[in-house]
Amino acid sequence: MLKVVNxxxxxxxxxxxxxxxxDEVFASAFLExxxxxxxxxxxxxxxxSKVNDSMLVYDVGRGKFDHHQNDALRRENGIPYCAFxxxxxxxxxxxxxxxGIELVDRVFDLxxxxxxxxxxxxxxxxxxxxxxxxxxxxIPGVIKIFNPSFQANQEEASQFEKACSLAKMVLEExxxxxxxxxxxxxxxxxxxxxxxENAKYMILPTFLPYEETILGEERxxxxxxxxxxxxxxxxxIKTVPKSVEDKSTRMDFPEEWxxxxxxxxxxxxxxxxxxxxxxxxFLVSCKDLDTVYQVFGxxxxxx
Numbered sequence: 001m002l003k004v005v006n007x008x009x010x011x012x013x014x015x016x017x018x019x020x021x022x023d024e025v026f027a028s029a030f031l032e033x034x035x036x037x038x039x040x041x042x043x044x045x046x047x048x049s050k051v052n053d054s055m056l057v058y059d060v061g062r063g064k065f066d067h068h069q070n071d072a073l074r075r076e077n078g079i080p081y082c083a084f085x086x087x088x089x090x091x092x093x094x095x096x097x098x099x100g101i102e103l104v105d106r107v108f109d110l111x112x113x114x115x116x117x118x119x120x121x122x123x124x125x126x127x128x129x130x131x132x133x134x135x136x137x138x139i140p141g142v143i144k145i146f147n148p149s150f151q152a153n154q155e156e157a158s159q160f161e162k163a164c165s166l167a168k169m170v171l172e173e174x175x176x177x178x179x180x181x182x183x184x185x186x187x188x189x190x191x192x193x194x195x196x197e198n199a200k201y202m203i204l205p206t207f208l209p210y211e212e213t214i215l216g217e218e219r220x221x222x223x224x225x226x227x228x229x230x231x232x233x234x235x236x237i238k239t240v241p242k243s244v245e246d247k248s249t250r251m252d253f254p255e256e257w258x259x260x261x262x263x264x265x266x267x268x269x270x271x272x273x274x275x276x277x278x279x280x281x282f283l284v285s286c287k288d289l290d291t292v293y294q295v296f297g298x299x300x301x302x303x
Contacts, residue, residue, distance in 0.1 A: 011041035022140035029167035059083035204228035
């Protein structure tokens, strides 16, 4: 349970008041998951004479879990910590152990890299370069809209609680995702061990989150496509992007296949069982594994 309280004496957590951001919202939601109950007092002037050892002060007060001071802690890659990251650094591994996570060290690192670090970076003004002609809504951008809106007659405390509720859901699902990713990473690395040095494709026995593992391995730089059993039936084959940051592909499916499906795609491709090709040529669907091998035999003949 998380509740905003009006008196510091009633609180076990203290953060800043006014406009709230993803940093202290996710920090508060994480503490709810870790502590079980969070009674948060929001203020811009902490009366430390009323703060005791049972209280956590974060994102305000210039203490251990604040980041506004000149000597604020930074990661090895230069990204500064914010309150969320500082709390995760301090309590994350203990939290994971209490949740029964087995691969604690790996999940801790992956969780920080996949979610915490980005929120910390944004709150410190380190923004990614986004080359798009449309607005990209980030997690901090989503949290921002929970602040009381102009002429909406919304109450700040209840809006903060709403934002924390959403953040808690994200944290819980992120943990499931990252834990699965850690186990999948081990399996992907084992599969890479069995591939030829210049292999052009990889076939997974079941769907596994594979992309970042492949992109992080020098020995996988020759892999152009990954196939796996689809949850829609049959098999899917996806292109591999050039990098985590650059989503352009190492190789596309043939241009003449783009946007086709069914009998028309079979006729144009000459492959029976090839059922669908996405219009942007990053994905095809196949009836079975034999069709997958036919696709690779056709498109990789000159590679």
